Amino acid sequence: MKHLLVTLLLSTPALAETCPPSSDITTELNALIEDANAAQDERSGRAVSDKMWMVWLRAPDASAQEVLDRGMRQRGNFDFVGAYESFDALVAYCPDYAEGYNQRAFISFLREDFAAALIDLERALDLSPDHVGAQSGRALTLMNLGRRAEARTQLEAALENNPWLSERHLLADGAPLGPEGEEL
Template sequence: MRKLLLTLCVTAFGSGAMAWADCPASADTSNELLNLIARAQGAENATQGQRISNQMWQVWLRAPDEAAQAALDAGMRRREVFDFAGAIREFDRLAAYCPNYAEGFNQRAYIHFLNGNHEKALVDLDVALSLQPYHVAAQSGRALTLMNLGRIAEARAQMLLAVENNPWLSEAALLADGAPLGRANKEL
């Protein structure tokens, strides 16, 4: 009987650990991110700015536990090989397991964006930002999504916030005069 119980536990844990446990609360990374934002704002060159941007990603990609990290990593691996349906399944699983972990929603939004499902992307980005207001990548992703939805004034305001928080974002180029979110855009 003991051997059967052990086999059942190992099988259950290996195939569906998320169904057997609750996701722990996500760590409060606000102070860490505010510090990185301040450092990005004060960075003297693109090399420093990119290093700080990478450190921000390290914070956002830190899942609450091993099961959540495994789902996040699996979804990202699927995205890298353009298995968007598989990535969505992993991020759906992650969002269901850890509904308070912003990055699960941000990553799922990115897949929706890549698939042209901008309305779905916007919903997930709004959730991600409600959970982690200092998620600069979600801020810029939201701006890009709004831009693709034709909501240019909102997109510009969102991108200005993202670039204020991290002036080294490549998306900042969209704010240049004549660019889609620049001041010369007639839709503003």
């Protein structure tokens, strides 16, 4: 694994340098959270969600963007091993960039390594507390770990930031995170 990380780091010329600090996206994200909460319909809400992703997927520099984009392509091609290695290299290069952790967590989630996913999601949220994608990912991960009450609380927090998440349906009656019925 270390050999692959070194290869990935060296295959992107500027990656041997230090990653610049991530931009402060707080103001931009807060405005999008307001827009999401003001959206009148699903179509408008989804458009705001897409804008949120554009913010999170903006890497700190061109080298980091190249690695992020490569990992996204690998994931899209179901090369989860390659994608994980790319996101692992991204996290090593830019340890303060929340999206690197979020994307690596998603690969762990897809591989059903929920414990590893949870660690990365918690780091992403430490770096970017209102990252709706990481919030909803953490809710899904907790649900898969059988931690239903925590998952419900996390999903409710995500929905405060974006009420149009598709995961909102998990809170409906009879859904996996919906209200618990009375015992017979």
